[in-house]
Amino acid sequence: MGTGTTAAYDAHADWYNDFMSPAAGEYLRRVHATIAELLGPGDGICLDVCCGTGAHAPAVADLGWTPVGVDLSAGQLRHALHRLPVAVADAAALPFADASLPAAVCVLASTDVPDYGAVIADIARVLQPGGRFVHLGVHPCFIGAFADWSGQPRVVVDERYADREHTFETWNPDGVRARVGGWHIPLADLLNAVMTAGLHLDRVTETGGNAVPDLFAFTATKP
Template sequence: MAASTARYNGLADWYDERFVQDPNSHQPGLLELLGSGSGPCLDIGCGTGRNFYTIRESGREVVGVDFSSDQLRLARTRTDGPLIEADAANLPFADASFDTAIAMWTSTDLDDFATALLEAARILKPGGILVSYGVHPCFNGPHVVYNEDDNTRLVHPTYRQAGWHEPAPWWADEGIRRRIGMRHIPLADYLNAFLRTGLALEHFEEPEGIPIPHALAVRARKI
């Protein structure tokens, strides 16, 4: 299933209220993964600017791209830096343009996550850092049911079903899955997509916050 229009258009206000309660906070472990730096940092799939504060706190300057003009409408309230409506799989930047790039919570939305990673690697300068942080392929996604009462997860056999998932009976009625839909990348495919970039994989992390990790983070460097 390919998106002819941005899936988040018309949902930016709902998304921001649900997921960006405090724009002046860091997602667990993100600032440490980035480390200190300088110069422009490309936020790929920047959404409403949830991570602009972290980019600035790391010493860098915000440059954002997103496919949704509606998301960018709110993002513009959080930065004076350049924000561009663009496809992550076809970034409008020359080779070796950035020292740093981040891709946050994009793997379940993009039609071609592997190509987006190749694009991220292309725009990095030698020595540049990519931090990708998002849905844990094993413990999060369209195949998983959350039980918030006891912090357990039920994993359905659809784990091996890569690609776009149609709504399933176990999806929550008001969650992001019902509103947006969801793409799944099994763990092996996810890791192989990073290997194909040619980047040196420096660090993997399952950020803390809940007993069963719902996120997986990767830091890689262009050599």
């Protein structure tokens, strides 16, 4: 599933490393609080799928897990190397045996692949029975090319919600999507992908810095 998007991350990896750093402030704290709430304490490997620069490895390790990352962008992994063991691998073809891992997270990457359902399916394949998967991503209903946040706290959503093609369109010229573009996965597609993968949805959460939620996350377990 490698695409031009990962090459784009190679070009922007130094920028991304700064962007997804403690300087991200409230946003990153909210991401890490959500990981803590949904992943919970545990031990053994927690696979960080599309780990990027490894910004969330400390949050996963703080829970007792051993984070191990995979990503396709060598540029991103150059930063991640300092934070967790990593491998260059496609999220939809994970280099792990069936039913071999107790936990996995995928953070802020559902809009970076053309078929996130294939990623969820491969995560389900590598999870042990009882293993847990935490998805955390931009809110599918309120973040994307179809949503204009320039008049906050009012957010305007338009008919492009149904579009799934890769696009660089965004209201924010300084954000990630203006640099690397992104795909959109509508809410129903995201939740259906969990069920198609044979995972059990345990808990769903949405959070926002203002009244409209910008993050959507869930825990799903392998029966």
